[in-house]
Amino acid sequence: MDALYTAQATSTGGGRDGHVRSTDGFVDLDVATPKELGGAGGATNPEQLFAAGYAACFHSALQSVARREGTEIAGSSVRAEVGIGPDGDGGFGLTVALHVELERVDRAVADALVAGAHQVCPYSNATRGNLDVDITSSVR
Incomplete structure (x- = not known):
């Protein structure tokens, strides 16, 4: 398949408890493990x-x-x-x-x-x- 578009994002700071950012900056979010999985929650996942x-x-x-x-x-x-x-x-x-x-x-x-x-x-x-x-x- 020849890709017509390729999205790129990087996770830093600890995976589920860190940060994700796309190369264009449109996605720039903290991520957190949900409380239901034993984390603190308070951010997207x-x-x-x-x-x-x-x-x-x-x-x-x-x-x-x-x-x-x-x-x-x-x-x-x-x-x-x-x-x-x-x-x-x-x-x-x-x-x-x-x-x-x-x-x-x-x-x-x-x-x-x-x-x-x-x-x-x-x-x-x-x-x-x-x-x-x-x-x-x-x-x-």
Whole structure:
């Protein structure tokens, strides 16, 4: 694959309890281990950053598929939930759940758009076969 864009970011100061910064400076954040994992909390963490990236990327894929199909999805949203926990082999694994909300489309159209987005989204393609992604959708 020839990359059209490459993002770069660097972690300093201790990984989960440190700082991350992209080369362009748009991401410039302290990170902290969540209280639920025994840390102090009080800053973003890798799971939140992954959830934000996946939600935005999947939403973009959803909009692209909808445009291709000639379907208007103004007012749509995608919420990503990324969980972390022991994987049973001494390491840690992730869980992902995507919640898609669409307005003014029927259920069959919504299901087709979500399935199409899951096929073209780079995050979905990267995680496929590595972790289960649970996708639910609702129509308002």
